[in-house]
Amino acid sequence: MIELDDVRKSYGAVPVLKGITASVARGEVVCVIGPSGSGKSTLLRCVNGLESYDGGAIRVNGRRVDRADRSIRAVRVQVSMVFQRFNLFPHRTALENVIEGPIFVKGETRAEAEARGRDLLARVGLAGREEARPPQLSGGQQQRVAIARALAMRPDAILFDEPTSALDPELVGEVLGVMRALAEDGMTMLVVTHEIGFAREVADRVLFLDGGVIVEQGPARRVLTEPEHPRTRDFLRRVLNPL
């Protein structure tokens, strides 16, 4: 569904992605882990054209991702995104955040969008909070609204950019729980995360990125419990035993 073929990108003279080749099949959950500055978020942001890439190709459902082309809007509807900092629209209620895209981008009627929006908010455990504005919600609740907003576009896949990194520790679980339920429903997901436990439990495959290259990739349990590459081992040791 998502294919990356030798993707390269530099910020000026500094290369961030040095030839990434990977793919995400329909219904698959792929987690991207790696140290900060390894290019994980940049890679994710290239997939839906929030950033441009310099070389190689990214394809979504066979269509090339080109952020300068009008087709990027269709790609973004197919591949939705959830941000580290939620990025909810603060001037709109939870429900309005969710129905904004369906109404104004997809042209659904308000009644139809609202009915589905309420269902989606209930699905992420926020029934009854439809009229709340983002500042009145906890970080975990805001992130779940953001997931509902992504789902409202009926995407083929969702990109998650460190979705729990900005949350208080006790709120991480509620967001990961929603994501696990999504995975079990068969949603295609590409997740940049530091939650190794989530990757081990939920992901089909894990990519370990370091210095702009994929150092190791494979089935989640194998990579996370018996990493082959010393850099993967070193990274996991530091993440799992910070002291």
Add this chain to the structure above:
Amino acid sequence: MQGFLADAREFVPILLQGVQLTILITVGSLVVSTLLGLVWAMMRVSGVGLLSGISATFINVIRGIPIIVQLFYIYFVLPDFGVSFTAVQAGIIGLGVAYSAYQAENFRAAIEAIDKGQIEAAQTIGMGWWLTMRRVVLPQAFRAALPPYGNVMIMMLKDSSQASTITVAELALQGKLIASATFKNTSVFTLVALMYLVLSLPLILAVRHFEKRTGRP
């Protein structure tokens, strides 16, 4: 004091005619400057080099010429090119254009203060540039722009007196005419000053209200 009250009874009705014109010029140029200012600001943030260049040049030219000279230009020079306006029209257009530069800078600052994550979130649900502006950026920028907007309204009210230089008999000019006819400078200009103050008071209160509201999280 007795004399002042008697003068007030005599002059206020005449001055109120000036007040009407003052309000007309202020409201008219407020509308013109707001619409034009929005256009300049949108051009400025459009990301299209040519548009933002035109807008930046225009804003700097307008800012660099005194309002009074712009008014003279519109009222006295444009007729030579076959474009003539009444004094009130010229006043509204001149002040409106002059202030559009300041409005544009306020609007631009408010737009650029919007978190980049908001724009990315809008793009991520498939919104194009215009939809992102209309549904996400402008509604939020509007709130940020309100306090400076209120200040511009107060300045415009006072600067509407510059239209007197092109024969618009608004409040300041009415005052000057009465004063030079009666020599009652103290009474007349005290009344004029009080009237401007009364007119700007609601605006000052509005600004304070806006500032309180935007100060809230």
